[in-house]
Amino acid sequence: MYNTDTAINEKKGFIFNIQKYNVYDGPGIRTLVFFKGCPLRCEWCSNPEGMESKYKVMFKENSCLNCGACAAVCPVGIHSMLGGTHIINRDIDCVGCRRCEEACTEKAIAITGEYKTASELLEIIEEDRMFYETSGGGVTLGGGEVLMQADFATELLKVCKQRGINTAIETCGYANKESILKIAEYTDLFLFDLKHIDSNRHHKLTGVYNELIHENLIELLSRGHDVKIRMPMLKGINSSQAEIEGIIKFLMPFRDYKNFKGIDLLPYHKLGVNKYNQLGKDYPIEGDPSLSNEELDQIESWIKKYDFPVKVIKH
Numbered sequence: 247m248y249n250t251d252t253a254i255n256e257k258k259g260f261i262f263n264i265q266k267y268n269v270y271d272g273p274g275i276r277t278l279v280f281f282k283g284c285p286l287r288c289e290w291c292s293n294p295e296g297m298e299s300k301y302k303v304m305f306k307e308n309s310c311l312n313c314g315a316c317a318a319v320c321p322v323g324i325h326s327m328l329g330g331t332h333i334i335n336r337d338i339d340c341v342g343c344r345r346c347e348e349a350c351t352e353k354a355i356a357i358t359g360e361y362k363t364a365s366e367l368l369e370i371i372e373e374d375r376m377f378y379e380t381s382g383g384g385v386t387l388g389g390g391e392v393l394m395q396a397d398f399a400t401e402l403l404k405v406c407k408q409r410g411i412n413t414a415i416e417t418c419g420y421a422n423k424e425s426i427l428k429i430a431e432y433t434d435l436f437l438f439d440l441k442h443i444d445s446n447r448h449h450k451l452t453g454v455y456n457e458l459i460h461e462n463l464i465e466l467l468s469r470g471h472d473v474k475i476r477m478p479m480l481k482g483i484n485s486s487q488a489e490i491e492g493i494i495k496f497l498m499p500f501r502d503y504k505n506f507k508g509i510d511l512l513p514y515h516k517l518g519v520n521k522y523n524q525l526g527k528d529y530p531i532e533g534d535p536s537l538s539n540e541e542l543d544q545i546e547s548w549i550k551k552y553d554f555p556v557k558v559i560k561h
């Protein structure tokens with residue numbers, strides 16, 4: 247039993263979002279908790295505010311009145327006024343005091359990153375217990391990368407399991423084996439990303455090679471943990487027949503395992519573009535790598551040919 251007395255000495259997790267009533271990331275209706283920090287730098291990331299394990303200032307320039315209220319309260323000088331114009335210095339680390347967010351009457355500033363205990367998160371997760379029970383849902387931890395905060399995430403999932411709440415994590419799989427096996431004890435389903443089969447290409451696209459990811463996936467599947475594969479789909483990046491069949495060949499030894507739960511295709515979408523602007527970053531992808539419905543159907547049929555359960559997830 248988790249009670250408030252234990253909360254005093256509790257560890258805290260660094261999170262950047264909580265999303266309720268999600269129906270895409272695991273079975274049933276789910277609450278998603280997004281963990282901050284990720285070891286990968288995927289060009290197409292739709293949550294760039296979750297990449298770094300630091301507070302981040304998101305700023306809507308169009309909403310700003312250049313009133314200077316934020317500059318007056320920022321203790322580290324991130325906000326300043328220059329010739330009547332509000333300037334943000336992104337070379338200075340934000341300390342997360344949120345004074346600027348509170349001072350801005352126009353809601354032009356949002357600070358991402360918040361420390362929460364497992365008890366605090368559990369309370370939020372528990373609010374929707376009725377939905378989990380009627381839909382077969384639960385909680386999914388995503389990010390960023392959950393396993394960057396493996397101890398805290400494991401603790402959180404452990405208390406969820408103790409309360410009978412279904413658990414899932416969405417992971418890039420780039421973590422040490424020990425931490426992934428530890429969290430697996432309390433994880434009902436892994437939503438495990440495979441982004442590119444070729445390790446050099448994987449490195450170019452994400453900043454890391456894929457051998458460790460593959461080793462962890464094999465370990466989870468071999469030990470009987472439930473795993474669903476997720477493949478982000480981007481035209482001209484990882485969607486050719488050879489690239490898809492490369493992944494299928496890699497997964498073939500596990501196709502008939504009971505704990506292999508199939509493949510989700512996640513079509514690229516541009517939802518992250520505004521966030522890059524608000525973070526003062528250039529959007530890393532040139533052109534539009536979206537796939538048409540026909541192209542997605544084609545990819546689905548290449549996978550089905552090998553008798554793999556596959557679904558295109560359309561948000």
Ligand code: SF4
Nearest residue numbers: 320340341343344346
């Ligand atoms: S949260 Fe605090 S430190 Fe960060 S930018 Fe705002 S006022 Fe400055």
Ligand code: SF4
Nearest residue numbers: 310311313314316350
């Ligand atoms: S407080 Fe808000 S409106 Fe005023 S300068 Fe800062 S961001 Fe702009």
